[in-house]
Amino acid sequence: MTTPRPTPVRPAPPGATALPVIRARGVTMAYGDVDVLHGIDLDIHQGEVFALLGPNGAGKTTTVEILEGFRQRSSGEVSVLGADPERGDDAWRGRIGLVLQSWRDHRRWRVAELLTHFATYYPDPRDPAGLLDLVGLTGQAGQQVDRLSGGQRRRLDVALGIVGRPELLFLDEPTTGFDPEARHEFHLLVERLAREEGVTVLLTTHDLVEAERLADRIAMLVGGRIRACGTPAELARRAAAQAEVRWTADDGTAHRERTEDPSRLVWELHQDATGPIAGLEVRRPTLEDTYLHMVHREDDGADEAVEGEAQAV
Numbered sequence: 001m002t003t004p005r006p007t008p009v010r011p012a013p014p015g016a017t018a019l020p021v022i023r024a025r026g027v028t029m030a031y032g033d034v035d036v037l038h039g040i041d042l043d044i045h046q047g048e049v050f051a052l053l054g055p056n057g058a059g060k061t062t063t064v065e066i067l068e069g070f071r072q073r074s075s076g077e078v079s080v081l082g083a084d085p086e087r088g089d090d091a092w093r094g095r096i097g098l099v100l101q102s103w104r105d106h107r108r109w110r111v112a113e114l115l116t117h118f119a120t121y122y123p124d125p126r127d128p129a130g131l132l133d134l135v136g137l138t139g140q141a142g143q144q145v146d147r148l149s150g151g152q153r154r155r156l157d158v159a160l161g162i163v164g165r166p167e168l169l170f171l172d173e174p175t176t177g178f179d180p181e182a183r184h185e186f187h188l189l190v191e192r193l194a195r196e197e198g199v200t201v202l203l204t205t206h207d208l209v210e211a212e213r214l215a216d217r218i219a220m221l222v223g224g225r226i227r228a229c230g231t232p233a234e235l236a237r238r239a240a241a242q243a244e245v246r247w248t249a250d251d252g253t254a255h256r257e258r259t260e261d262p263s264r265l266v267w268e269l270h271q272d273a274t275g276p277i278a279g280l281e282v283r284r285p286t287l288e289d290t291y292l293h294m295v296h297r298e299d300d301g302a303d304e305a306v307e308g309e310a311q312a313v
């Protein structure tokens with residue numbers, strides 16, 4: 001089974017001086033004469049699960065590929081595990097795990113054979129049998145890769161991504177094709193890697209629930225700029241400080257009112273009521289509210305100087 005790793009380190013508190021696992025400053029990227037990243041600043045600390053959220057074409061993959069060393073930035077400074085990814089050597093690459101969107105071409109291999117083969121690339125790999133157990137593929141150990149279901153292949157991707165005990169794990173839409181139970185198990189696995197082993201995780205996803213469930217912090221990337229960054233709770237509060245209270249009056253009419261003080265409104269409603277209030281509901285702002293707010297503001301042509309632009313540092 002797995003060998004215990006050094007004491008996990010939680011994200012450094014604000015103002016801490018330790019060099020983050022990922023640091024980016026003023027990163028820009030242009031494809032030809034089209035600018036797609038407009039100055040990205042990021043600090044991601046050891047043991048942190050960090051999610052990059054954003055609509056299609058926002059620049060998530062470009063950002064992540066620059067951090068992984070697969071793409072050359074146009075300008076800006078980047079440090080990942082203490083090195084510039086453009087100059088990362090094999091030893092540096094061995095400290096990083098990747099779970100990418102595209103499937104590798106190993107269709108004729110059997111699951112356990114493939115994992116055992118990948119393990120030989122690393123100095124201190126996880127035990128393949130233990131890893132299959134960890135990702136729920138023990139029953140498929142002898143199966144050919146091209147016979148796996150989509151969700152099972154994705155689990156194998158995850159196993160291949162962590163077989164070398166990476167210190168930093170990039171997960172690109174990792175749970176696409178997972179059923180709810182597999183997704184739940186995957187979430188537990190990511191939590192375990194981060195909390196118990198101190199692995200730093202950078203996750204890109206379109207799934208707001210997944211980001212909220214897993215991430216210590218989320219950055220919302222829209223139009224090549226980080227528009228908001230914070231804990232899921234902080235971001236949920238950003239879009240609308242106001243909660244919405246809904247209820248049905250005695251005459252059957254439905255009411256909804258936005259307020260910064262929902263408990264006072266509910267108290268006032270009860271003062272005026274002669275009995276229980278039908279259909280009473282208090283809806284707090286959600287992460288989805290903030291996300292939609294950020295995306296729509298971009299659609300409305302909001303420029304660089306708009307209030308609410310943030311850098312993830």
Ligand SMILES: Nc1ncnc2c1ncn2[C@@H]1O[C@H](COP(=O)(O)OP(=O)(O)OP(=O)(O)O)[C@@H](O)[C@H]1O
Pocket residue numbers: 031036054055056057058059060061062063
């Ligand atoms: N190799 C390339 N050449 C030219 N333009 C590119 C290239 N790769 C990406 N782009 C453009 O850069 C922008 C950002 O793309 P990117 O793939 O980084 O976005 P994304 O946020 O990952 O999107 P998605 O959620 O759809 O995966 C898009 O407008 C895309 O068309």
